[in-house]
Amino acid sequence: MxxxxxxxxxxxxxxxxxxxxxxxxxxxxxxxxxxxxxxxxxxxxxxxxxxxxxxxxxxxxxxxxxxxxxxxxxxxxxxxxxxxxxxxxxxxxxxxxxxxxxxxxxxxxxxxxxxxxxLKMDEAAIGFGSSGILPFKLGHVAFHAENYAKTIDFYQEVLGFHFTDMIGPNLANFLTCNADHHVINIVKSNQTKLHHIAFQLKDASHHITSADYLVKNGYPILWGPSRHTAGHNIASYHHDPDKNLIELYTDMDIYIPELNIFEPRPWHKELPQKPKQWNSVSSWETEFTNNLGAL
Ligand SMILES: [Fe+2]
Structure with missing residues (x-):
């Protein structure tokens, strides 16, 4: 079936x-x-x-x-x-x-x-823009969730997502429905609300020019760039005008469901790198500031 x-x-x-x-x-x-x-x-x-x-x-x-x-x-x-x-x-x-x-x-x-x-969305077919940050794609969403355990079950059991990592115990759970390390990050909470949404950039150079552009236009970088533990993405965060937290990232782990491992990368401390529980947010040990919301 x-x-x-x-x-x-x-x-x-x-x-x-x-x-x-x-x-x-x-x-x-x-x-x-x-x-x-x-x-x-x-x-x-x-x-x-x-x-x-x-x-x-x-x-x-x-x-x-x-x-x-x-x-x-x-x-x-x-x-x-x-x-x-x-x-x-x-x-x-x-x-x-x-x-x-x-x-x-x-x-x-x-x-x-x-x-x-x-199943299908119409094509706008208007091509990429020519100015601004121009991310490759909308990559993932992280949200605070009430009914946290039930929500994780729902995405796994009903929508077929794979569990890929946890920051924890049971603080944030990372789930994917494709090869990206995570498409959803579910943060334990007693109130459901957005934690952040994330856009994929092309490389580190793009990250730097994006940060320059954001700051020049009045959007300070709140954290990073630093490499996360779960997903190993190089990430930085800023607020949009509504104070929605926006992540820009590159270098996210690629998940191989057939093997339940991530494609090996030079910065992995374990080979093979498997889904696991992490106890911190930054693999560079960068301090993660509290103004980004509890994690
Ligand atoms: Fe993220």
Whole structure:
């Protein structure tokens, strides 16, 4: 029997009190391209191919409204819905409900995050931008989760994610649905909210020019660049105008599910490097400042 299989974090839909300010950041600073604004005032931005990777929605609060995951296409949305139902999870199929996605399946994870699962997104096919940071892709999301244990179970048992590492015991759990070390990082909490979202850069040089560009435009670097333990990504963090924490990274571990190891890298202290529990955040022993939220 086929299984529900997301393979990509397709988009993040930000709620914001100030659409213009956030749109300006994701276009002028991050380099995403404007695709369209719908009649509800939602702004759709693309990094080149997909109709949208970032959505900015007018709201009375700031935060994340929903996350979109693309499924591998082995099951119809109706069959996905049936399988979820058999596991006691309600969902609804929405058609012609938003630009770029003719249909998607909407459900809520045990932490309360709204998820939209889809098979196919329209192509914006407008190409990469020519100014701004221009990340390769939206890589992962980290969120504080109430119902922490149930949420981890959900992503593993229902959506087929692999566990790849833990900072812990039981502080942050890293899960993936593709070859990247993590697509989701679930942080134990009694309140569900975004911890950070992360964009992949091309290399260290890109990281440095991005940091220069951010600072020049009034976005100070809050931590890093430093190499993480879990994932070994070189990461730096800053805030977008809504104080959403944004990570830029390179060099993330590549997971090989067939072997349950990561592709060997010169900076790994263990060969083979396997999923494990880490007790610190930086493999360079850089101090991780508290203003990034508890981790
Ligand atoms: Fe991250």
């Amino acid at each position: 086929s299984k529900v299989k997301p393979f990509k974090l397709g988009f993040v839909d930000f709620a914001t009190k100030d659409v213009g300010k956030l749109k300006n950041y994701y276009t002028e600073i991050m380099g995403y391209k404007f695709v369209e604004q719908d009649n509800e005032g939602k702004v759709y931005l693309s990094n080149g191919l997909d109709h949208h990777n970032i959505v900015i929605s007018p709201c009375e609060n700031n935060g994340v409204q929903s996350y979109g995951y693309q499924l591998d296409g082995q099951m119809s949305l109706e069959d996905v819905q049936k399988q979820l139902k058999a596991q006691g999870i309600d969902s609804s199929i929405k058609r012609d409900a938003k630009p770029g996605l003719s249909e998607f399946l909407e459900l809520t994870d045990p932490a309360g995050n709204l998820l939209q699962l889809y």
